[in-house]
Amino acid sequence: MLKYYEFQNSAKILSGEFAIENISYEFKVLGAKNILVLTDKTLEKIGIVQIVIDGINEKIVNVSKIFSDIPQDSSINVIDKIVKIYKNLNCDGILAIRWRICYRHSKRCTYGFISRKRKCYGTYGM
Amino acid sequence: MKKTIKRKINLHFKKIVSKIVLYFLYKGFKVVSKKDENVKREIESWENNFTIKIDIGIDNINLKIKKENGNLIRIKETDNLDLEICFKSIDVAFLMLTGRLGISKAYAEHRFTLKGDISKAMSLVRCIDIIEAYLFPKIIARNILKKIPDKTMGILKCYTMILFER
Numbered sequence: 001m002l003k004y005y006e007f008q009n010s011a012k013i014l015s016g017e018f019a020i021e022n023i024s025y026e027f028k029v030l031g032a033k034n035i036l037v038l039t040d041k042t043l044e045k046i047g048i049v050q051i052v053i054d055g056i057n058e059k060i061v062n063v064s065k066i067f068s069d070i071p072q073d074s075s076i077n078v079i080d081k082i083v084k085i086y087k088n089l090n091c092d093g094i095l096a097i098r099w100r101i102c103y104r105h106s107k108r109c110t111y112g113f114i115s116r117k118r119k120c121y122g123t124y125g126m
Numbered sequence: 127m128k129k130t131i132k133r134k135i136n137l138h139f140k141k142i143v144s145k146i147v148l149y150f151l152y153k154g155f156k157v158v159s160k161k162d163e164n165v166k167r168e169i170e171s172w173e174n175n176f177t178i179k180i181d182i183g184i185d186n187i188n189l190k191i192k193k194e195n196g197n198l199i200r201i202k203e204t205d206n207l208d209l210e211i212c213f214k215s216i217d218v219a220f221l222m223l224t225g226r227l228g229i230s231k232a233y234a235e236h237r238f239t240l241k242g243d244i245s246k247a248m249s250l251v252r253c254i255d256i257i258e259a260y261l262f263p264k265i266i267a268r269n270i271l272k273k274i275p276d277k278t279m280g281i282l283k284c285y286t287m288i289l290f291e292r
Contacts, residue, residue: 021218053128059184
């Protein structure tokens, strides 16, 4: 039988000038060192992802991979794909750029890791 | 995906400026502690071997000051820190060091983390406020300080003393 546990993935809002630059610190507090970035093709194309990458201090957190293959109406297969990449790259945190679908996916992945007793220290959505 | 060249140049510039300002902050500490009664009183309240670290959050650029026999000295390595101010990012540290963000506002906005005795930190903040009043022109100091303290010397005299201080 599955052991009982409660889980809350609460939100912390960082807003204002130099909020992006604080992401590295937030991951450091959570204990994450290798992170997986979830985003979509459009944001990568228009340069939003570049702004976030510019703000990350690579000496604190390492961006293992940027996964931008998330379509608008995504399925469970995409989540499985993300979980596989996450495990292969030995990541311990997820950064989701774009609120709706990417963040929802990152949360679903986190649930997946916890139920499989995998470590996921931080999930941040932008 | 790598950082853009613009951002790399920006970071490099900020690192250089931060190093210079930290140097002047340390020297300013030494000069003002001799000339200003308020700073002198605050420093006297710290116990001997009291060590402070101000870290700007990148590449180990920091300022470590130790009180030794009543004098303040800059040290490179230490194991026991009594007070540590660590900025979350260099961008915020740069704002504070260039006089665009006051230390009180930076604290209120959670721009840095503090380790150590908070009463000693308040004492340090009061010292930094006074030193900023000496180091920055009035037009800048007015924006970052609640009240400009009475100064015993002008900005030119202060910088001259900093440059020729041994």
